[in-house]
Amino acid sequence: MTDAARPSLTPPPDAVAPVRHPDAPAPGQLIEPHYEFCFGCGPAQPSGLHLAARAGEGVEIFAEFTVAPTHQGGPGLAHGGVLVTAMDDALGTLNWLLHSTSVTARLETDFRRPVPVDSTLYLHTWVEAVAGRKIFCRGEARLDAPDGPLALTAQALFIQVPLEHFVNHGRPEDIKAAMDNPDLHKRVRAFEVNP
Numbered sequence: 491m492t493d494a495a496r497p498s499l500t501p502p503p504d505a506v507a508p509v510r511h512p513d514a515p516a517p518g519q520l521i522e523p524h525y526e527f528c529f530g531c532g533p534a535q536p537s538g539l540h541l542a543a544r545a546g547e548g549v550e551i552f553a554e555f556t557v558a559p560t561h562q563g564g565p566g567l568a569h570g571g572v573l574v575t576a577m578d579d580a581l582g583t584l585n586w587l588l589h590s591t592s593v594t595a596r597l598e599t600d601f602r603r604p605v606p607v608d609s610t611l612y613l614h615t616w617v618e619a620v621a622g623r624k625i626f627c628r629g630e631a632r633l634d635a636p637d638g639p640l641a642l643t644a645q646a647l648f649i650q651v652p653l654e655h656f657v658n659h660g661r662p663e664d665i666k667a668a669m670d671n672p673d674l675h676k677r678v679r680a681f682e683v684n685p
């Protein structure tokens with residue numbers, strides 16, 4: 491599908507190039523999960539994807555995820571929704587490079603080839619442009635090597651939200667537990683910018 495057919499995912503004429511925040515993780519640095527119970531990257535989520543993400547040189551992320559038997563859709567194949575989750579998380583991790591908090595408003599994914607269990611998906615996501623609160627991003631995922639066959643491509647619109655977005659909408663006991671966690675406090679401070 492052409493960009494013209496995806497108007498809400500195409501940056502408007504007044505959009506600007508993304509700026510890598512001066513305190514963004516250095517290129518090659520492993521990025522800490524934003525939340526230990528995140529289904530995408532949280533280490534405390536037993537059946538989660540355990541996505542491992544690194545900052546790139548630009549406003550970009552390189553991430554890896556190995557498909558486990560718990561991620562199956564068809565026999566021996568990754569579930570499409572799981573692959574979208576991996577892409578969503580790798581796109582969400584771009585927040586660290588902009589030092590903003592944003593959430594997925596729209597995510598369009600093209601599945602280019604089946605992804606078998608035990609294979610590793612190499613994801614690359616980047617911010618294409620920013621227009622006010624709107625962050626236009628793209629991603630691709632390749633099979634078993636950073637330059638392996640293309641398995642997934644995606645285009646997304648993220649919208650910047652204040653930290654209260656999470657506090658106001660999350661289940662209260664999880665918000666309280668997260669607030670009581672000093673490690674999370676440290677991470678949240680990195681995002682203390684007003685959209």
Ligand SMILES: CCCCCCCCCCCCCC(=O)SCCNC(=O)CCNC(=O)[C@H](O)C(C)(C)COP(=O)(O)OP(=O)(O)OC[C@H]1O[C@@H](n2cnc3c(N)ncnc32)[C@H](O)[C@@H]1OP(=O)(O)O
Pocket residue numbers: 498524525578579582583585591592593594595596624647649651656668678681
């Ligand atoms: C404490 C831990 C901190 C962790 C931080 C890191 C978190 C990382 C998480 C990573 C995890 C992975 C990531 C995840 O999984 S994030 C989880 C999945 N996403 C969500 O739960 C988001 C749910 N949606 C919302 O909360 C609201 O709808 C948002 C906040 C998105 C917008 O509601 P808000 O009331 O604020 O704004 P608005 O409605 O005035 O819209 C503003 C503008 O945007 C345009 N628009 C809106 N939607 C769409 C759309 N679908 N297509 C096209 N355009 C759309 C809209 O037309 C308008 O444009 P314009 O009229 O101005 O031109």
